[in-house]
Amino acid sequence: MRKILRVDMSSLNISQEEINEDFKLLGGRGLADKILTTEIDPRVHPLSKDNKLIIAPGLFSGITIPSTSRLSVVSKSPLTGGIKESNVGGPVSQELGRLGFAAIIIEGRASDSFYIVRISKKGKIYLDPAKDIQGMGNNETAQNLFRVYGKQINILSIGPAGEMLLPTATVAATDQDGYPSRHAGRGGLGAVMGSKGIKAIVIEGKVKREVKCLDKALLKESIKDFSTMVVKINKMNKQYGTTSLVKFINQSNGLPTKNFSRGTFEGVEQISGERITELIKERGGKTAHGCYSGCIIKCSHVFNDKNGNHVTSKLEYETVGMLGSNLEIDDVDMIAEMDRLCGDIGIDTMELGATMGVLMESGYIPFGNAEEVIKLLEEIPKGTPLGRLVGSGCATVGKVFGCSRVPVVKGQALPSYDPRALKGMGVTFATSPMGADHTAGPVYPGMGKLDAKKPDGQVEFSKNIQSNCAILDNFGLCLYTSPSPKTMEFIIKAVKALYGEVMSRDDLADIGKQILGMEYEFDERAGLGSETDELPFFFRQETLPEIDSSFDVSSEELRSIRKYFRNK
Ligand code: SF4
Incomplete structure (x- = not known):
């Protein structure tokens, strides 16, 4: 029987309950939605103690079905004011599934400081003080947690943006190499985690669990057909990652350029998947990299700088579009650096790209100027009023700067498609x-x-x-x-x-x-x-x-x- 872990941060009480039999086929987004919509009043403030953060592995997580380790993070969003499911890869979902957890419900609000929720291999739960890692970026946080708890752990964490309760803050998840490179990026759910007083959730791996299966032959046969189909349709994705879309969407006239004023970008070759892949290979990075070991698509890659040092493990199409063509920036190294900073601070790259587009359209900084973008981004972890404004997202910045072309729906920025x-x-x-x-x-x-x-x-x-x-x-x-x-x-x-x-x-x-x-x-x-x-x-x-x-x-x-x- 799958179970639900409930962590009340007001009382610091931890409890576990068996999942309702009626929810047998619900997992991930379906189960998390069910819990949230049943347990909270939709009118609560997203950052109040009355909101809840639900973290739920997809129903197949932990079972040896390829490309199924996706985790749903669900809450009332501080960015949109509505329900938000933000989905993230990496081994966390797989490990939670193996431990038999259908969901973690985080409720209430810690009164003093930040905590680490730690789940041991045996499924025991601990609340450890996070004093030593408070204020750190996601990268330093992960390094510290590996040092304290060992290399086998998997981590969900927030960066300074989440601690500052900024409405574009992400929840970072470690990938199979231990980099906190995957993000439940959209809707500011990192701020909800911060509002609860949780800096990180540590899951001790790697748990071995025999999953019950009533018809192993049928499962094996269906996985075989499914895998063949999935590999066939993802050849480009494996070769170039999601950046294979850069040229394709540009050819379709839909690559946002200059704050959505055009659909094609002159510098498209420099930011294309083909060019990025060339640089990765030249610099000793990795292509066809999986965010967790059970993926057969492997859309991820590892991008190094000119000296061969790791910069980022997830240069995605939507990031390249919103921080590249949308800002008329064609320097991949600068885009990768922005991506690294966003990941470390814990801020959504798409929201940041749209925010910078609006700032450029308003004349606050010029189009094409990556250095100015990085300077503004660096204001966020300092907690300056300007940094807080930039981290508040495109809709807020659009209002403050009187911009009439603000690409948002329900308060959230459009991804990189015109x-x-x-x-x-x-x-x-x-x-x-x-x-x-x-x-x-x-x-x-x-x-x-x-x-x-x-x-x-x-x-x-x-x-x-x-x-x-x-x-x-x-x-x-x-x-x-x-x-x-x-x-x-x-x-x-x-x-x-x-x-x-x-x-x-x-x-x-x-x-x-x-x-x-x-x-x-x-x-x-x-x-x-x-x-x-x-x-x-x-x-x-x-x-x-x-x-x-x-x-x-x-x-x-x-x-x-x-x-x-x-x-x-
Ligand atoms: S590596 Fe890419 S394709 Fe594979 S599970 Fe992660 S996000 Fe999906």
């Missing part, structure tokens, strides 16, 4: 209960045989893919296994093999529908109704010069997605 050239992606950004978030339902050019530049069919496609993404997040499958019908078929077979539950395609779709239904309902009660399912108006007013087209999916159609998931 919604006028990728209209399906725009539908997801506008309608997701999470604010603008590509992982909620990515619609890439060519998907569903749709013309990405035309509005036709985009709403229906985005609706279905958002539901399938919620299903992936429930079971803990990485997004790159693809939210496709084939992956859904695999999940149905794996559930039958593991638990003996026979599910139809409709039963599975119902899990996705329930998850999104819960999220929309929470948002509405928190004050985010259907009027928030919109892109910033400038995307409707201004045409993207390369294609002479604006965002033209009707508001009524956008709102039909919420109606569908709310059964209205």
Whole structure:
């Protein structure tokens, strides 16, 4: 029986409870949503003791199914004011699954200082003082924790941004090399962890656990077919990482450039996946690197500087787009340095890129000037008023600087896709209960045989893919296994093999529908109704010069997605 760990930071009381039998097929986002929506009033302040932080491994975590170690971090977001699921890779989810934990609920608020929640190999829980690591960046925090608890541990931590309760703060997770390079990056959930008084969660690994499986032959056979499919569709991802998208999205006229004023970038070759891969190889870095050992896609890589020293392990497409072309910066080493700083401070790279775009558009710093971006970024851990402003995100900075072109939905910055050239992606950004978030339902050019530049069919496609993404997040499958019908078929077979539950395609779709239904309902009660399912108006007013087209999916159609998931 899976169990739930409850940590009350007000009383410093720790308890464990068995999971409700009705939640048998819920894990990750589905289970965390269920707990949050049942246990908190959506009107609470996100940083108050009444909010809760739920950390839940996907249902398949800890089972030897490839690319399934995804962890859902869920709470009321200090950035959007609504529910937020931020998903992160690395071995943490796998280890929690092996220990039999379905979720960790962190509630209340420590009155004095910061703590480390430590979970031993035997599943015992300790609260250790974090005095010695308070104020440290994520890298130094990890090094200290490895020294104290040994090299076998896996870590979730917050950097100075989380300690300062900034609404763009991340929760960092260590990868298989021990770098805190993976982030539950979106929605400021690092600030919620900071508000509870938790600097780090340490999970002692590597636990060995025999997972019960009712039909091993069926599981083995379905994993074989699934793995073949996943490897086949991810060849580019393995070769260049997610930065393989840089040239592709540029060719599709959707690479945000100069604060979303163009969709193609002159310096695209210098920041392309091909160029980054060349530099990685020249400098002794790593390509085809997995965030945890059980991944067969391996979209991650290790980027070194000119002297061969490690800079970052996760130069992702969305980071390169938002900190590169969006700011007219074509120097990969500077982008990598910004990424390293964001990771160490614990700040969302996409939010920072959009924030800097707005500062550049307002004339506070010039476009193309990476040094100025780094100077502003370095203000954050110092806790200066300017640093706090920059760490408060794009919407706040847009207001303070009187900028009329602020690329946010529900208070959260758009990832690196121009919604006028990728209209399906725009539908997801506008309608997701999470604010603008590509992982909620990515619609890439060519998907569903749709013309990405035309509005036709985009709403229906985005609706279905958002539901399938919620299903992936429930079971803990990485997004790159693809939210496709084939992956859904695999999940149905794996559930039958593991638990003996026979599910139809409709039963599975119902899990996705329930998850999104819960999220929309929470948002509405928190004050985010259907009027928030919109892109910033400038995307409707201004045409993207390369294609002479604006965002033209009707508001009524956008709102039909919420109606569908709310059964209205
Ligand atoms: S595809 Fe990338 S993000 Fe997904 S599990 Fe593998 S390495 Fe991690």
